[in-house]
Amino acid sequence: MVRRNVSELRAGMVLAEDVLTPGGRFLMPKGTTLDHGHLKSLLAWNLPDVGVMGEVLADAPPPVSDEAAVAAAAEAAVAERLCLLDPEHPLTPLLHRLALAGEIRRRKAASGDAPAAPPHDHAPRPVEDAPPPMASPDMLLRDEPKLVSPPEVYLRISEVLRDPASTVEDAAASIRHDPSLAAKLLRLVNSPFYARTMRAVRGRFPSKVDSLSRAVVVVGGRQLATLALGVSVLPLFQDIPPHWVNMRVFWEHSVGCAVAAQAIASALGREGAEAAFVAGLLHDIGRIVLFKQASAHMAAAMRRAAAGREPLYLAERELLGFDHAALGGLLLQKWQFPANLEKMVRYHHDLDEPLFVEEPAIVHLADCLATAMGWGASGNRHVARLSPAAWDSLGLGAEDVARLLPGMEARLAETMHSFFPDRQP
Ligand SMILES: [Fe+2]
Ligand SMILES: [Fe+2]
Structure with missing residues (x-):
C-alpha cells in the first residue's frame, strides 16, 4: 500500500483501506476502483491522503488501459467480491477464475474515454441521520x-394459471391484452438460446415464433403464462x-x-x-x-x-x-x-x-x-x-x-x- 495525497489520485487506482470522512463516517470501502465520481467525492471531503494499492502506483500512475493495472484492479475487485466464499468449496476456485476473466474483459471494454465504475464499485451516499x-x-x-x-394484465394471466381447465387460447388471450408485454415475450422466446433449450427439452421448436398463438403452442400455455406473469410486473x-x-x-x-x-x-x-x-x-x-x-x-x-x-x-x-x-x-x-x-x-x-x-x-x-x-x-x-x-x-x-x-x-x-x-x- 502507498499513501497518496487526494490531489494525486487517478481513476483506476484501487483503495487499499476503507476511507472515512474527517468525522469518522464510512465513505468508501477498501477495494473500490476509483472513477471520476469517487475522485470528486474524495476531493469534496477535503481528506489529507488515502492508501491505494500497489507499488506500481507509487510514482506516476499508469493509465487504466495498461494491462497490468487492469489485471491488478480486477484481481483486487474479484478477491473482495468473493472473500466470503468457503475456500475449500469445489466451486470457489472455478468462480474465482471465471469471475476474474469476466472482470478483466469488462474493465478493458470500459477503459475508453470516461472510465465507468463497475457495478460493485458504487458507494452508497453517506447519510448523516440515524x-x-x-x-x-x-x-x-x-x-x-x-x-x-398489480397490473390488470397480470390478474388475467394469473386467473388462467389458477384455473386447471384453462386452454392455451385462454393464455394467449390474457397476454394479448397488453401489446408491449406480448412483444417482450415474443422477443424472449425467439432468442436463439431459448429456442435451443426448448428443442432439447420439448423436441421440435421452429426457428421463428411469429405470433402469440404459435408461441403458446410451442412453449406451452402454462409456461408462457408463467413467463408473462414475471415480465408483466417489471x-x-x-x-x-x-x-x-x-x-x-x-x-x-x-x-x-x-x-x-x-x-x-x-x-x-x-x-x-x-x-x-x-x-x-x-x-x-x-x-x-x-x-x-x-x-x-x-x-x-x-x-x-x-x-x-x-x-x-x-x-x-x-x-x-x-x-x-x-x-x-x-x-x-x-x-x-x-x-x-x-x-x-x-x-x-x-x-x-x-x-x-x-x-x-x-x-x-x-x-x-x-x-x-x-x-x-x-x-x-x-x-x-x-x-x-x-x-x-x-x-x-x-x-x-x-x-x-x-x-x-x-x-x-x-x-x-x-x-x-x-x-x-
Ligand atoms: Fe440477488
Ligand atoms: Fe437476494
Whole structure:
C-alpha cells in the first residue's frame, strides 16, 4: 500500500483501506476502483491522503488501459467480491477464475474515454441521520400504492394459471391484452438460446415464433403464462433512485439470476424451468421496495455490509428485522403468485431449514453465480457463502457449473436485449 495525497489520485487506482470522512463516517470501502465520481467525492471531503494499492502506483500512475493495472484492479475487485466464499468449496476456485476473466474483459471494454465504475464499485451516499424506527413489511407495501394492486394484465394471466381447465387460447388471450408485454415475450422466446433449450427439452421448436398463438403452442400455455406473469410486473419496478443502483445494473443482476436459475433447473431435468426463470427475475424485488421506502435503513445497511464485509441481506436483518427476500415473498403472496414462485423468492437466502431446501436452492445458487460473475448488481458487494444444504440438495458438481456458465452468459446478453431492446447489449 502507498499513501497518496487526494490531489494525486487517478481513476483506476484501487483503495487499499476503507476511507472515512474527517468525522469518522464510512465513505468508501477498501477495494473500490476509483472513477471520476469517487475522485470528486474524495476531493469534496477535503481528506489529507488515502492508501491505494500497489507499488506500481507509487510514482506516476499508469493509465487504466495498461494491462497490468487492469489485471491488478480486477484481481483486487474479484478477491473482495468473493472473500466470503468457503475456500475449500469445489466451486470457489472455478468462480474465482471465471469471475476474474469476466472482470478483466469488462474493465478493458470500459477503459475508453470516461472510465465507468463497475457495478460493485458504487458507494452508497453517506447519510448523516440515524435511521428512524422501522415500519413493518406490511406497512412498507401499503405505502407504495402501485404495488397494492398489480397490473390488470397480470390478474388475467394469473386467473388462467389458477384455473386447471384453462386452454392455451385462454393464455394467449390474457397476454394479448397488453401489446408491449406480448412483444417482450415474443422477443424472449425467439432468442436463439431459448429456442435451443426448448428443442432439447420439448423436441421440435421452429426457428421463428411469429405470433402469440404459435408461441403458446410451442412453449406451452402454462409456461408462457408463467413467463408473462414475471415480465408483466417489471414496469412497476423501473424507478429505483439512481444513487442506489442503476436500473439497468439491477435488472442485469436479476436477469443473470433468472437465466442461471432456468439453466440449472433444465440441467437437473426439473419441470417448470420457466418458474425458475421468473423466480430469478423477481428474487431481489423486495430490495427495490426497500430502496424506495426504507432508504435511511438501506444506506446504513449498505455501509455496514461494506465495512464489515458481510452480505447485505444480513445487514438488512440486523437493521430492519427482516430482509428483502422476506419482503419480496410477502409481495408475491399478496399478489397470489403460484406458491412455488413465492417460496423460491422468500427463501433464497434462507436455506438452512431442510423443508425449504429444494426449489429455493436453485435460485440461491443462481444468485451466487450472478453475483460472483459480476452480472449487474443489486446493492450487494460480497457474494454470500453458498449454503452447503442447498449445494448438496442440487447434486451438481463444479464441472457441471463450468459447463453451464458460458451458455448462461450468452443468454444473459440476449435476454437483456429482449427486455431493453433500445439499449446496446
Ligand atoms: Fe437476494
Ligand atoms: Fe440477488
